Amino acid sequence: MPGIIIPDNKAGQCFLSLVLTILIAFEGERRGTVNESDLKGWLIEEIRRFVREDEGNRLLLDGSPIFEEPLIGFAAGDDPIFCSYKKIIGSFHLTPEEVAMKVAVDRGGPAPLSRRLGVVSYILPISRMTREENSRMSDAPSERWAHTRLFGEKFNRKLESHLVSELTNRGRFAVAPDLEKSVYEGVVDERVGAASSWSQRHVAFAAGLGTFGLSDGLITKKGKAHRLGSIIVDEPFDSPARPGDIHRDCLFFQDGSCMECAKRCPVGAISKRGHDKKKCADFVYGQTPVVRERYGIDIYACGLCQCGVRCEHGLPKKTRRRA
Numbered sequence: 001m002p003g004i005i006i007p008d009n010k011a012g013q014c015f016l017s018l019v020l021t022i023l024i025a026f027e028g029e030r031r032g033t034v035n036e037s038d039l040k041g042w043l044i045e046e047i048r049r050f051v052r053e054d055e056g057n058r059l060l061l062d063g064s065p066i067f068e069e070p071l072i073g074f075a076a077g078d079d080p081i082f083c084s085y086k087k088i089i090g091s092f093h094l095t096p097e098e099v100a101m102k103v104a105v106d107r108g109g110p111a112p113l114s115r116r117l118g119v120v121s122y123i124l125p126i127s128r129m130t131r132e133e134n135s136r137m138s139d140a141p142s143e144r145w146a147h148t149r150l151f152g153e154k155f156n157r158k159l160e161s162h163l164v165s166e167l168t169n170r171g172r173f174a175v176a177p178d179l180e181k182s183v184y185e186g187v188v189d190e191r192v193g194a195a196s197s198w199s200q201r202h203v204a205f206a207a208g209l210g211t212f213g214l215s216d217g218l219i220t221k222k223g224k225a226h227r228l229g230s231i232i233v234d235e236p237f238d239s240p241a242r243p244g245d246i247h248r249d250c251l252f253f254q255d256g257s258c259m260e261c262a263k264r265c266p267v268g269a270i271s272k273r274g275h276d277k278k279k280c281a282d283f284v285y286g287q288t289p290v291v292r293e294r295y296g297i298d299i300y301a302c303g304l305c306q307c308g309v310r311c312e313h314g315l316p317k318k319t320r321r322r323a
C-alpha cells in the first residue's frame with residue numbers, strides 16, 4: 001500500500017480530501033455499512049416504519065396499534081450530562097462509554113471510543129383508545145393499559161433488538177443497555193429510591209425529548225402517556241439544546257396550578273412534595289392479582305396519573321393564575 005503524499009498547496013489538499021471522502025463512502029457502500037450522514041435519517045425512518053408495520057405493535061384484544069407514531073431524539077455519547085447523572089441519580093447509573101466498554105468486552109471485540117458514540121432515544125405514545133379507557137378508571141389500570149404494559153413492553157424490546165441487529169449487520173457497534181444482563185440492573189437506592197443503571201427518562205431528557213412533571217412522568221410534545229426505549233451506536237451525534245429548567249413543561253412547577261396527576265392517584269402518592277415512589281410501587285405491584293383476576297394476564301401496572309390529565313397527550317396548556 002503506497003503512502004499518501006499531502007500536497008503543499010490548498011487546492012491540492014482540497015482535491016485530496018475530496019478523493020478520500022469518495023473512497024471512504026465507496027468502501028462503506030461496498031461493506032454494506034450505513035452512510036454516516038444518512039444514519040440519523042435511517043434510524044428515524046426505521047423506528048417509524050417498525051412501529052407502523054410490525055405485528056408486535058398490535059393489541060391482542062382487537063388488533064389495534066398499541067403505540068402511535070414515535071418521537072425520536074439523539075445525544076452525543078460523551079455529553080457531560082451522562083457523567084452528571086452519576087451525581088443526580090447515583091454512581092450505579094452508567095455512561096454510554098461504560099455500557100459500550102463492558103458490552104464490547106463481553107462480545108470479545110474492541111470498544112469504540114467514547115467520542116465516537118451516540119445515543120438514540122425514542123418515545124412510544126400510547127394509543128388514544130387506551131388512554132381514554134384508562135382515564136375512565138379510578139381504582140386499577142384498564143384492560144388495554146395492562147395489555148400495553150405487558151405486550152407493549154415486549155414490542156419496545158423487540159424494537160430495540162431489531163435496531164441493534166440491523167446496525168450490527170451493517171458493520172456498526174450497537175447496544176440496547178436495558179437488554180444487556182451484564183450492564184442493566186434495577187436498584188433500590190437509599191437516596192433516590194427505586195431506580196436503574198440506565199434510566200430511560202433521563203436518557204430521553206439528554207436527547208431533548210421532554211422534561212419532568214410533578215408525577216415524575218416525562219412530559220413530551222406527545223404528552224406523558226408513553227413508554228420509552230434507547231440504544232447506543234458508534235456514531236457521534238450532536239446533543240440538542242436542552243431547557244435549563246427540568247420542570248419547564250409542568251404547570252405545577254410553573255405557576256402552582258393543575259395537580260391533576262395528584263388527584264388521579266388512588267393512593268395519594270403525588271403531592272406538592274412530588275412523587276412518593278414507595279407508595280406508588282406498593283400500589284403498582286399490588287395490581288398484579290387484580291389484573292390477573294379481571295383480565296387474565298400476569299402483569300403489574302397503573303398509569304392512572306398519566307391519563308385523564310392535561311399533559312396526557314401534549315404539552316399542557318397554561319391555566320390562568322387565580323386573582
Ligand code: B12
Nearest residue numbers: 194195196199200215216217218224227228281301302303
Ligand atoms: C424503577 C421504575 C419505577 C419505580 C420508580 C419510578 C421512578 N420515578 O423512578 C416505580 C415502581 C414506582 C415505577 C412506576 C411506574 N412506572 Co416505572 N420504571 C422504573 C424504571 C425501571 C427505572 C427508573 C429509573 O431508573 N429512575 C431513576 C430515578 C432517579 O428517576 P427519578 O427519581 O424519576 O428522577 C428524578 C430526579 O432524577 C430528578 N432530577 C433532579 N435533578 C435533576 C437534574 C437533571 C439534569 C435531570 C435530567 C433530572 C433531575 O428528575 C426526576 C423527576 O423528579 C424505568 C425503566 C428505565 N430503565 O428507565 C421504568 C419507567 C420509568 N416506568 C414507566 C412507567 C410507564 C411506569 C408506570 C406508569 C407503571 C405502568 N407501566 O403502568 C408507573 C408510573 C410512576 C410515575 N408516577 O412515574 C416508564 C415511564 C414512562 C413515562 N411516561 O415517564 C419507564 C421509563 C419504563 C419504560 N421503558 O417506558 N417505575
Ligand code: SF4
Nearest residue numbers: 213250258259261311
Ligand atoms: S398533570 Fe399537571 S401537575 Fe401533573 S405533571 Fe401534568 S402538568 Fe404537571
Ligand code: SF4
Nearest residue numbers: 265280302303304305
Ligand atoms: S402510577 Fe398509579 S400509584 Fe403510581 S403515582 Fe401514578 S397513579 Fe399513583
